[in-house]
Amino acid sequence: MDLKTLTILFVGASFALYIGIAIWAKAKSTKDFYVAGGGVHPIANGMATAADWMSAASFISLAGIISFAGYDSSVYLMGWTGGYVLLALLLAPYLRKFGKFTVPEFIGDRYYSKVARIVAVVCLIIISFTYVAGQMRGVGIVFSRFLEVEIITGLMIGMGVVFFYAVLGGMKGITYTQVAQYCVLIFAYMVPAVFIAVQSTGNPIPQLAFGSELTGQGIHLLEKLDQTVMALGFTAFTEGSKSTIDVFFITLALMVGTAGLPHVIVRFFTVPKVSDARKSAGWALLFITILYTTAPALGSMARLNLLNTIQPGEIGAIDGNMNYSERPTWFKTWEKTGLLAFEDKNNDGRIQYYNEKNATFKATADSYGWKGNELKVDRDIMVLANPEIANLPNWVIALIAAGGIAAALSTAAGLLLVISSSISHDLVKGIMVPDISEKKELMIGRVAAAIAIMIAGYLGANPPGFVAQVVALAFGLAASSLFPAILLGIFYKKTNKMAAIAGMLSGIIFTMTYIIYFKFMHIELNNAEHWLFGVSPEGIGSIGMIINFVVAIVISNVTPPPPQEIQDLVESIRVPKSI
């Protein structure tokens, strides 16, 4: 069968599965709609959380980021997994014990304040929409590349499927489709990784192949990769080029941001017991770690494969590179998508790929008559084109398409649900019409989900030029606003209404201002020289978080403590048993 037929088959079959699950898991009450009835098994919730968490970015971009950034990409690997330790130890069990439906609801109740609840809703909506636009874009890209339809058509199909199971099934539908999506995406990720690991090193386990010797070459994969990239003037794969302080703060912002993301937190509201919430965080991290420990192996092998393909001769020598006319078929396919772009700057018909920013290597390159780097490689290609570069069968390529779509849809659905529940439950029921009937609230939840899907689709089709940049904003915002407010709410009984509101606002405003200043207003100043303490906008959420903590703690100590019933509430969420 040809690739297109196979892809349609795989993607179609996975869609049929999701729709089948949606019909089976229709939400009958608001409890079903918001927290899947509160009866999800911890292992199922672990899988759903993993799919919820791992987005198109994890599936499509992570390995590519690693392959180009090497050690520097550790910020993502540690940042996006270490957050689960914080979640399991500091947040999930207590929020489960609190036992309500949304994150703003906890903040509103704990800080006995509608203002606090509204601030939390605003943070939640900004964070979640930022994220969801990227997911819809991912769906569009996968569709357009693998099924050769317009991005907009791909988007419409993706929206239609999400619409069906998110609107109909709410959290219940989303949970069980996410379980299925996890299975699809992890299978789709591991199959090519295993193939390539065997091809490169003979060891089928990518995590071990990562440290193995290359077949027949008597040299370790990482050593060879370091030599190869350095011969072209790049930083060694196993070394970093970011400053230690920046790596430290970015990792912290990503960890805390992960723990503060509402669509992740809310997954732990769906398990039956407090002990299940703890256990479930462990399962979630296990399912995530399978992909996250594979990604560096995949990224390193893919980069070496790519370099070896375009450098058939001696690496870094004048005639080591490939003649453009001899380029392989996959090269041509991906040139069409724009993810690979060649420009023959010195008109010699050969592909010069090197680090033109490295002064020492540039001197060598100049002496060869090279006029700059001629090949632009989009990082996403490392996963998307990897099976073709490694000559894997067509069904593996089709699998990647189904996996990429599963990753994007599962995250999008999770985000859309927290947006719609914050509207129907926090704004409408919590603040505007407290005595609304359950049936009406459920209806409003469905309408809000439908509208959110349409806005997300619009953002996916017309992405604001800064989608990539605002992802940093989403993590920074979560780290500097919601995380400290929730944490203090549980661990620092004295925190009162004013402290929480002032803390959230100062954290979020500081972080937003810093990011907007460097990312949108003064892009030319966005370098270590001008950063506060040498912390980049990606890591500034950590400082925002510290500001939030300091402001909240100081205010709590100079103003009266919260009322007795709130202190009792804190006492009660600290123990699993109801008292």
Next chain:
Amino acid sequence: MSSKENREAYWKANLKLMGILLAIWFFVSYVCGIIFVNELNTIHFAGFKLGFWIAQQGSMYVFLVLILIYAKKMNSLDKKFGLEE
């Protein structure tokens, strides 16, 4: 069994356990994986530089183990203090 003193003792035990686990969490990721990564990179094992391996693989395994230990130990604390659900 769910007297105030009992609950306070449970909470203290919980905080102590959390403190130990978070100290390991910090040590592995920030101290070994970031601050002293270059020093650790001088040690080689199984085809890896140690610091690099911790940052890209080992830290994640440790995170996983930390959560499992916490879930297990908390279950026994819940029972010990008679505070399980």
